[in-house]
Amino acid sequence: MESSSRRKDVGKRKEIRMEIPTLVRVYEDGSMERLQNSPIVAATLEDRRTGVSSKDVVISEEPPISARMYLPNEKDLKQKKVPILVYFHGGGFFFESAFNQLHQNYFNLLVSAAKVVVVSVEYRLAPETPLPAAYDDCWDALKWVATSADTWLLKHGDFQRLFVGGDSAGANIAHNIAMRAGVEPLPRGVKLLGAFLSHSYFYGSVPIGSEPVRGHEQSVPYVVWGLVYPSAPGGIDNPLMNPFACGAPSLRGLGCSKILVCVAERDLMKDRGVLYYDTLKNSGWPGEAYLFQVQGEDHAFHIHNPTSDNAAKMINRIGDFLHHS
Incomplete structure (x- = not known):
C-alpha cells in the first residue's frame, strides 16, 4: 500500500x-x-437484448444531481404498476457513475428480470465534493421520486412499493438513507417499503472476521474513507461508515419494513454484511430481514459480470425480494 x-x-x-x-x-x-472508471454510455430506448428502455433526468441543478431511469419492456408491464427502486451505485464514493457501461449492462438485465422501474442516482463524488454531500444528494433524489411528475413513474410506478438499494458504497448509502427515512418523513406521505444492500462498504477501527489485523489501517477500505471524508467525526468509526460503532444509532430505527443483505464469500467486507444482518435481527426492529450469500465470488461480482450464473441467481433473488420477500 x-x-x-x-x-x-x-x-x-x-x-x-x-x-x-x-x-x-x-x-x-x-x-x-x-x-477504474467504466466508460460512460448513452441511454437507450428498447435495448436490443432485453427491450429495457433508459433515459436521463435532471433532479437538481444546484447542487447538480441527475439520474438514469430504466423501464421494463412494455409487454412485461401488462398494464400494471410495478415497484420503484431508487439505486445508488458503488465505487468507494469517489469513482464510477450511474451513466457507465457496467451499470447500464447490469440494469438492463435486472430490470428485464425483476420488472421494476429504476432511478439510478448520479450523486456528487469525493474528494472534489467530500462526504457527507453524497448522502444529501441521494436523499434529495429520493424526495424527488416521492414528488415526481415523471411520466414513467406516474404511469408505471407503484409508490406503495418504494425501495432503495445499492452495491458497495451505494449499499452504505442505501442503509443511511433508510436510517434517515426513520426520522425524517418523505413528501406526500410516501413511505419507504424496503432496502437491499449488496456487498456493503462498512468498516471500522477494530478488525472483525477475515479482515487483516496487521496493517488494518493501511487496508483499502480504511484508506478510502480517509480520502472521501477526511473530516469525519470519529474517523473510520463514524456511524455513516461503522453502524456498529459505540454511539451509532440502533438499527431498530430503520425507516422501512424489509431488508435484503447480500454478501459474497471472497469479499473482504463480507463479515460486516453478516454482522449487519445479525445485529438487525437482534435490534428489536419490527421488519423482516433476509440474508443472501454467494459462494466463490468477490466484491461486486454481479456488477462486473452480470451474465454469470451466480449473478443471475442474485438478480432473481433481488427481483423476488422487490415483489415478495
Missing part, C-alpha cells in the same frame, strides 16, 4: 500526494486520476 507515499510520476512530472494502487492517484496540484 502506497497511500502515504510521495514520489515523482516521471511521465506526468507531477508529484503524487496520495495513491491507492489500481484505484486512484491524487497529485500535489489537486488533480487526480481515477484508474
